[in-house]
Amino acid sequence: MSIFEYNGSAVVAMVGKNCFAIASDRRLGVQLQTIATDFQRISKIHDRVFIALSGLATDVQTLYQRLVFRHKLYQLREERDMKPETFASLVSAILYEKRFGPYLCQPVIAGLGEDDKPFICTMDSIGAKELAKDFVVSGTASESLYGACEAMYKPDMEAEELFETISQALLSSVDRDCLSGWGGHVYVVTPTEIKERILKGRMD
Amino acid sequence: MISLSKVKNMSRRYDSRTTIFSPEGRLYQVEYAMEAIGNAGSAIGILSKDGVVLIGEKKVTSKLLQTSTSSEKMYKIDDHVACAVAGIMSDANILINTARVQAQRYTFMYQEPMPVEQLVQSLCDTKQGYTQFGGLRPFGVSFLFAGWDKNHGFQLYMSDPSGNYGGWKAAAVGANNQAAQSILKQDYKEDATREEAVELALKVLSKTMDSTSLTSEKLELAEVFLTPSGSVKYHVHSPDSLTKLLLKHGVTQPAAESS
Numbered sequence: 001m002s003i004f005e006y007n008g009s010a011v012v013a014m015v016g017k018n019c020f021a022i023a024s025d026r027r028l029g030v031q032l033q034t035i036a037t038d039f040q041r042i043s044k045i046h047d048r049v050f051i052a053l054s055g056l057a058t059d060v061q062t063l064y065q066r067l068v069f070r071h072k073l074y075q076l077r078e079e080r081d082m083k084p085e086t087f088a089s090l091v092s093a094i095l096y097e098k099r100f101g102p103y104l105c106q107p108v109i110a111g112l113g114e115d116d117k118p119f120i121c122t123m124d125s126i127g128a129k130e131l132a133k134d135f136v137v138s139g140t141a142s143e144s145l146y147g148a149c150e151a152m153y154k155p156d157m158e159a160e161e162l163f164e165t166i167s168q169a170l171l172s173s174v175d176r177d178c179l180s181g182w183g184g185h186v187y188v189v190t191p192t193e194i195k196e197r198i199l200k201g202r203m204d
Numbered sequence: 205m206i207s208l209s210k211v212k213n214m215s216r217r218y219d220s221r222t223t224i225f226s227p228e229g230r231l232y233q234v235e236y237a238m239e240a241i242g243n244a245g246s247a248i249g250i251l252s253k254d255g256v257v258l259i260g261e262k263k264v265t266s267k268l269l270q271t272s273t274s275s276e277k278m279y280k281i282d283d284h285v286a287c288a289v290a291g292i293m294s295d296a297n298i299l300i301n302t303a304r305v306q307a308q309r310y311t312f313m314y315q316e317p318m319p320v321e322q323l324v325q326s327l328c329d330t331k332q333g334y335t336q337f338g339g340l341r342p343f344g345v346s347f348l349f350a351g352w353d354k355n356h357g358f359q360l361y362m363s364d365p366s367g368n369y370g371g372w373k374a375a376a377v378g379a380n381n382q383a384a385q386s387i388l389k390q391d392y393k394e395d396a397t398r399e400e401a402v403e404l405a406l407k408v409l410s411k412t413m414d415s416t417s418l419t420s421e422k423l424e425l426a427e428v429f430l431t432p433s434g435s436v437k438y439h440v441h442s443p444d445s446l447t448k449l450l451l452k453h454g455v456t457q458p459a460a461e462s463s
Binding site: 065066068069072073076077 | 280281282283301304305308309311312315
């Protein structure tokens with residue numbers, strides 16, 4: 001069994017019209033046993049950049065703490081928040097630093113860049129960036145997520161429709177994966193507000 | 205001044221290396237660093253019951269200076285700690301960066317904000333190193349740290365090139381700091397509010413500043429306080445806000461004309 005499948009996770013981000021949505025499951029398991037049903041995988045870096053990390057839970061937490069460290073120093077020195085593209089490059093660099101003993105996570109980064117243009121990307125555990133215009137997925141449920149997103153996604157959705165689409169894609173995909181699930185956590189971010197919602201799906 | 209030059213001749217043998225004492229038990233390099241600060245723009249800090257006020261006198265004022273958002277005297281170290289600087293700016297930049305990294309390292313390790321005194325102590329330990337080993341000169345900077353933590357609430361600390369620091373209710377560094385300190389001793393009130401502390405800071409600075417008139421271009425004013433939601437806020441006043449405050453407290457006239 002792969003170490004990436006030890007804790008179980010499902011993460012997806014989608015681009016809408018001047019907005020983005022980022023969603024994750026809530027299960028934390030130790031192989032077949034479920035330990036927690038409120039595990040936080042999505043974290044806010046600042047009001048316009050979010051990161052969700054799938055993979056080994058300890059690395060998810062530690063990598064996030066390291067990113068907060070770096071972003072805080074950036075904010076103090078440059079007196080501004082990081083753009084999502086810059087933040088993605090930072091994550092990629094930090095992951096590659098550990099090329100021969102990597103953090104066992106796959107991040108999904110989503111943010112609003114200049115002119116409120118939504119930005120999403122994902123990368124592997126050693127920092128290979130993959131930019132996409134529509135959606136990115138990560139985690140043990142990624143194969144199902146790819147299929148669900150491909151079928152349900154359409155460009156230029158408004159915030160409410162985007163929320164419905166990403167929620168349906170997430171819930172249907174985690175239902176096909178025994179290691180992820182126990183509800184969903186969705187953030188829909190527009191230039192003016194951040195809407196956080198908890199989904200109730202099949203609680204197994 | 206006269207006595208200093210006399211001392212300089214005698215101390216020629218003991219002042220070129222930081223890591224040795226003089227026969228009288230003094231560290232001349234450290235004292236010379238403090239001299240350098242005595243010529244720099246002053247900064248005053250005042251502790252009030254609902255916040256800490258920091259005010260600084262800008263020495264570099266020229267029409268040609270690009271007024272960007274960054275400031276000359278006040279710096280944020282972390283969300284809950286800020287500092288005012290007096291002395292050599294380039295030395296200050298190094299130490300501020302060190303302090304910022306130290307604060308983040310603590311937060312990374314313990315997942316909570318670094319207590320203010322620990323941050324000050326950590327930075328002062330760095331400064332002390334330059335007085336004892338390495339053969340490098342001390343930093344020519346004095347700091348006034350203003351911050352809040354959940355153990356001791358609002359705090360104000362002053363540190364100097366020797367690495368000594370102390371907690372203060374009101375303190376002054378830089379030019380004319382002794383004059384400012386004695387005015388503060390007389391006029392400081394224990395239970396002052398933040399607004400009263402701002403008023404006192406402006407009044408003290410107007411009396412001790414060398415320049416003839418007090419305008420918002422020559423000053424920087426910052427406050428550290430708690431928002432209604434309970435988080436710490438570091439707020440630097442805009443030039444417009446400063447001008448309004450100067451008018452409100454009646455300190456904007458040239459020093460010669462003020463009562």
